[in-house]
Amino acid sequence: MGQPDDYQAESQAPDLADSSNSTDFDNIDLDSPWIEDDLPLRTPASNPITAPSDKGPVAMVETAFLASAASLMWLINLYFPPGPLLRILFPVPVALVYLRWNSRSAWMTTLVSGLLLAILIGPPRSLLYVIPYGVLGVQLGYHWRQQTSWLISLPIGAFIVTLGMFFRIWLLSWMAGEDLWGYLIAQVIQLTDWITNRLLDFGLLGVGVMGQLSPGIIQVAAVSMVFFSSLVYLFTVHLTAWILLERMGIAVPSPPQWVQQILEE
Template sequence: MFASTTMNILKVHGYRLQPPISHLPHPTTPATYHKFMLSHVSSTSLILSSRPQYPISKTNTRVSEIGAPLWTQKDGQEDNAGSSEDLTMNGEVYQKTLRLVECAMFAALGGLAYILSSSLAIENYFGCFFALPIVFSSMRWDIVAGRKTMVATATLLLVLAGPIKALTYLLMHGFLGLTMGSLWRLKASWGVSVFVSAIVRAVGAMGYVVMYSFLIRENILALITINIHASATFILSSLGFLAIPSMDVIYAIFGTLLLLNCCFFVFLLHLLYALFFTRLGMKASLRLPKWFARAI
């Protein structure tokens, strides 16, 4: 019954059944076999041609549009070219990395030299070199690099030696080096640079005295002014003057002496650092006085 139903369905759709190859008589000669294969291929093609054709709607053949790819080979080549240009000697990424590395090295050198000098009690002999890394970073790169070197050195001292050493370095050497480096970077004259740097050094020295006065619970500034008052009174009495100077005069004398001391110290730093930078081949970046330029 199943076979008869299947044949009826095939007849309805227009199919004609052909006997299978196994039921057909087998050829005995090559010529007969060739004719047999040709007749079988033709019958198969007739069966396929008699298959009903169904029309395909054009609306069903619409293909969705494909958007443009997010990444193309050209864009990848441009990105690789841009990254390779950044890694060259004059690339932005290379220069930023080099500046960061140099600032870290100068900060480590300055912090190590300060710790060793303090530990060996030779700080007074090498105190003129503690501001050199900050000035060098400012002259080689920019003012921001000098500030980063100062902050990195103070942070290193804070971790290794405590807050007292870090504050002492900032007050006595850090701000002085940053001021000198900034003024030299801006091509300021030596007169302005020495005067402003001396004021910064004097303010730092006053802060140093106030900090240690707070730590030892003793007014060191009052002791200094009292000694200056006693010395001035002794000198005036030795010269035959019976006048006693007031405290305002003592403060003025103290401020003047402190400023003169800082001016001499900063002027010597200018001479030493200018000679050092000149030997390093950075003479074009300096604004030297004519007499010093002729002398070197």
């Protein structure tokens, strides 16, 4: 009895598929990789690693590092004062950022230092670092980058430090609710009167010099003394920074010739 044509076609189809599959498996090369690479492998020499041309991250890291260093010096000097050593270095980190990068980075260093100190010890004490030492660091960095003479940068820096001293007195007076400047002037007047009376008692002064000094003269003398002490402080800052930064390979203005002669001797 004959079978339909459809049945014969269906029975022959699996046989053809099995024969084709066996032929495909026989042609497979087992030594060849199963997955071909889409892209050719590159040797390390064909794609060298180069330094990034963008200096933004480096400037940001140096700004953060030097800001934290300045804040740390202020904290150590506040709680464990080692004398005037750290005070000489207060404006140097900000000035170093200015010399390394630009004015924006220097102001950012001052701002970050103020914010760090505000978190650690409170805003009032942080302001005492920003004014005058943060502003002084920016001023020194600008003049050192311009290779300005010490005869110009010293008086300007001393003026900033003097303003910072009176800002400190004003801030403490505002916090205490008292006129500390007037109190200091009154104490100085009393001290001068006491010294004058003692000199009269010992006969070192005549009676004709008796008289109380006016508060105006005392204030002028006090401001002059503060400005003079600021000049001495700025001179030590310039000298210390010149010694340190020259060894780091950063060009700063050289001191006057008579200072170099003293150092050479």
